[in-house]
Amino acid sequence: MKRSAKERIGLSGKDGPPKALVENLGEFVDREVLLEGWLYNSRSSGKIAFLLLRDGSGTVQCVTAKADVGEEIFAVARQATQESSIRITGMVKKDDRAPGGYEIMVSNVEIVQIAEEYPITPKSHGTSFLMDHRHLWLRSARPHAILRIRSTVIHGLRDFFADRGFTNIDAPIFTPAACEGTSTLFETDYFDSKAYLTQSGQLYMEAAALAFGRVYSFGPTFRAEKSKTRRHLTEFWMLEPEMAWADLDDAMALAESMIVAVIDRVLDTHMQDLETLERDLSKLERIQKPFPRITYDEALAILEKKGKTIEWGEDFGGEDETVLAEEFDRPVFIHRWPKEAKAFYMDPDPEDKRLVLGVDMLAPEGYGEIIGGGQRTASLEYLDSQIEAHGLPAEAFEWYRDLRKYGSVPHAGFGIGLERFVGWICGTHHVREAIPFPRTMNRLYP
Ligand code: 4AD
Ligand code: MG
Numbered sequence: 097m098k099r100s101a102k103e104r105i106g107l108s109g110k111d112g113p114p115k116a117l118v119e120n121l122g123e124f125v126d127r128e129v130l131l132e133g134w135l136y137n138s139r140s141s142g143k144i145a146f147l148l149l150r151d152g153s154g155t156v157q158c159v160t161a162k163a164d165v166g167e168e169i170f171a172v173a174r175q176a177t178q179e180s181s182i183r184i185t186g187m188v189k190k191d192d193r194a195p196g197g198y199e200i201m202v203s204n205v206e207i208v209q210i211a212e213e214y215p216i217t218p219k220s221h222g223t224s225f226l227m228d229h230r231h232l233w234l235r236s237a238r239p240h241a242i243l244r245i246r247s248t249v250i251h252g253l254r255d256f257f258a259d260r261g262f263t264n265i266d267a268p269i270f271t272p273a274a275c276e277g278t279s280t281l282f283e284t285d286y287f288d289s290k291a292y293l294t295q296s297g298q299l300y301m302e303a304a305a306l307a308f309g310r311v312y313s314f315g316p317t318f319r320a321e322k323s324k325t326r327r328h329l330t331e332f333w334m335l336e337p338e339m340a341w342a343d344l345d346d347a348m349a350l351a352e353s354m355i356v357a358v359i360d361r362v363l364d365t366h367m368q369d370l371e372t373l374e375r376d377l378s379k380l381e382r383i384q385k386p387f388p389r390i391t392y393d394e395a396l397a398i399l400e401k402k403g404k405t406i407e408w409g410e411d412f413g414g415e416d417e418t419v420l421a422e423e424f425d426r427p428v429f430i431h432r433w434p435k436e437a438k439a440f441y442m443d444p445d446p447e448d449k450r451l452v453l454g455v456d457m458l459a460p461e462g463y464g465e466i467i468g469g470g471q472r473t474a475s476l477e478y479l480d481s482q483i484e485a486h487g488l489p490a491e492a493f494e495w496y497r498d499l500r501k502y503g504s505v506p507h508a509g510f511g512i513g514l515e516r517f518v519g520w521i522c523g524t525h526h527v528r529e530a531i532p533f534p535r536t537m538n539r540l541y542p
Contacts, residue, residue: 113185118154121198124188128203131156131184134235135176135211137218145173147205149184150235158184158200165202173205178217179235181208223526230533231542241369242529245362246518250314252358253335253512257312262337265304267297267313273492275299276439280319282330293318296511299441299496301338302472305507306499312337317511324537325414326526327464329515331535338509344443344453344471347508348429351457351467352387354512355427359383362521375523379461382425389429392437392451395420409434418462427466431455440482443471443506455510463520469510476500 116129133151140146145160162170176182186200215229216236226233233239254264270291274281275298282293297313304311314335321328339346359380362370370377390398399406402419406412412420421428432445433454442452454470473479479500483493518530528534533542 116188118149118151118156118196120153121156121188121196125190125198126188128185128187129200131158131186131200133182133184135178135180135182137178138176140174145170147173147176147182147184147202149182149200154196156196156198156200157194158186158202158205160202160205165204169205172207173202175210176205176207177211178214179211179232181211182206183208227528227534227539228541234532237372239529241366241372242518242522242524243532244369245366245522246514246530248362248365249358249514249518249521252361253354253514254314256354256357257310257335257337260310262310262312263304263308265301265308265311265313266315267294267300267336269294269316271295273489276319278487280321282318282320295319296334297336298338298509298511301336301509302441302496302499302507305338305340305509306503306505309341310337310339322537326528327414327516329527329531329534329536332516332527332531333514334511335514336509336511338507340505340507342471342508343506344431344455344508347469347471347510348387348389348431348455351429351455351469351510351512352385352427355387355457355517356383356385358517359521370522373522375521380521384426387427387429387457388424389431391432392430392434393432395430398423409436411437414464417458417464421458421460421462421464424460427457427459429455429457431470438470440486440488441472441479443473444478453508457510459516459520461520461523463516465513466516466520467510467512469508471506471508474500474504474506476504 113128113130116124116131131149131151133149135147136150136155137148138146143162147158147160148155149158160170160173183206184200184202185204186202189199189201190197191199216232270286271294272291274292274295276295280295284291284293294317296317297315301311301313312335315333316331317334318331321330337350363380396406396408398420399416404416404419406416432451434450435444435452438452438454442454445451445453456465457467458464459466476497479497483490515527515530519527522530524530528536
């Protein structure tokens, strides 16, 4: 059955009532509308059927009374199974007791396809079962709320950088070399040679920063992580700003403003979704500037005091990050790391050559490191020494060395892992819930 284009975009068509979305029902009170969606749930008696219609923008109860619609349409309404695709025509009624504030008094029900027995029922299922059915699970309330928030976080991040004069320059996915250590590289055949899936767009953003001043990339990044923790994906999205003529403090100030701006936006626009997720709002509302800034050495002292001894020079494990973050009610920056714990491109600390000007931001509530970044070395000589010390193939970095030969400047930036950020905002147990189709060490399906 073809409908006019006019009708599809929600304007009133000549041949029927206007098409509405559940989220816009308020504009149609006491008018007849057409709703197109899927049957989320239903219950019925001999005289009345309550159809809960889901259309992607929300759900609404559609009340179908046999006395109003007649035998035939009532029988159609009762035939619809969970997730059958349906078109419902009816009158929009304001009803303060209804979940979204509105109800539909049905005049017609049309079934487009009767769904087979749906595997995801209102009873509870294990996460592994749900993840195997991720293509269907997306329709359920919880993933729906999380992924709508993810969409807003992406818009919020992009707007934040656009408003501050950053140019969006995307980085390639196929790369000739490692950026974040050779142990997590995904290698692939590339005609007669090898290529690696990008671990980070940073090196390319450094090139772009020297061309455009302030830039950011946003795209998928890949790590062959052999860890099965709740914070690790093999494919995740990273947003990476980079600024020419900037230092470590500038990077921290930018990161802090970004986090606050995006959380404010989610709090302004997603109350209902956060409620669906039963998120403790007070924990998000207290995310205000300034965030505490501590050095690696200070972090070690805190851990020591809490009975966790870490040898100087070592990176923190997930558990250490959780313990550290517990000390603070908002994200905390840890800066000035031992050189051996960080990547080859970091600028040494002029005050202490054992340290580099790198920074991590740890989220509260056990969400761990959500941002990594810092000040990059501007010195060709130092860069060369580090490429060698890290055993990296010098040929692959010729172009990157050029950035230090032609107008080198102090520059800094960071990368924020989108799924860890969204997972924290939504309060998910595992980052895999914060991406539509997660990829982990043991999941490549669906
Ligand atoms: O700390 P990382 O490795 O930093 C970089 O890649 C820098 N080159 C970024 C830059 O300065 N432009 O990764 C940055 C962030 C982490 O803080 C974390 O949020 C996320 O990326 N991340 C992961 N998220 C999910 N799964 C993984 N396996 C992740 N690895 C890193
Ligand atoms: Mg890191």
